[in-house]
Amino acid sequence: MKRALFLDRDGTILVDPGYPRDPEAVRFIDGAELGLRVAQDLGFELVVVSNQSGVARGIIQPSEAKAVHDRMVELLRQRDITLAGSYYCFHGPDEACRCRKPEPGMLEDAARDLGLDLPSSVMLGDRRTDIVAGKRAGARAVLLGATIPEADFCASTWGDVVAYLAKHAAEVSP
Numbered sequence: 001m002k003r004a005l006f007l008d009r010d011g012t013i014l015v016d017p018g019y020p021r022d023p024e025a026v027r028f029i030d031g032a033e034l035g036l037r038v039a040q041d042l043g044f045e046l047v048v049v050s051n052q053s054g055v056a057r058g059i060i061q062p063s064e065a066k067a068v069h070d071r072m073v074e075l076l077r078q079r080d081i082t083l084a085g086s087y088y089c090f091h092g093p094d095e096a097c098r099c100r101k102p103e104p105g106m107l108e109d110a111a112r113d114l115g116l117d118l119p120s121s122v123m124l125g126d127r128r129t130d131i132v133a134g135k136r137a138g139a140r141a142v143l144l145g146a147t148i149p150e151a152d153f154c155a156s157t158w159g160d161v162v163a164y165l166a167k168h169a170a171e172v173s174p
Contacts, residue, residue, distance in 0.1 A: 001117035003172070004084070005039045005165065006107055006134065008125035009050040012144055014072060016126075019054035021064040023071035029144075031158025036081045038162045042169040045084035045116060049106040051129070056092035065090070085110050101125075102132035107139065120172045124161060140168065 010016035087106035098105035123134025134141035143151040
């Protein structure tokens, strides 16, 4: 089985403008591209797991959400970075679903679909819901840009994330 780096999208990989809809406005967080490349080189499968409630709220159309995703994938591909999978929850926060973080459904689905080992995997995000989802799935959880006690590690920058992943990869093999 393989290990994964599960990634929230907005605020972790991409600058979060709030309900992104314009693919031409896609911008990476400082250090994200290099960090993703290093994670890939360390043997992590890269998997996006992202809540996109703007669709349920009627703020963005499914086609706009897809266009933003496709642009991100295109830009990553230009940098020889490949996503093993992408899982999106389009439900609103009041809907009872198993996929919306902090529920672990997207991570569990990815593990099943892609043959991933959750205990040797890491969830990276910028919100408490990302951390809780990762922990509930049985993965390690890293918070980017803030500090909360539930996180296994709190990173100020993508450079901190890379250092954590290198240490984790050396300590844990799938």
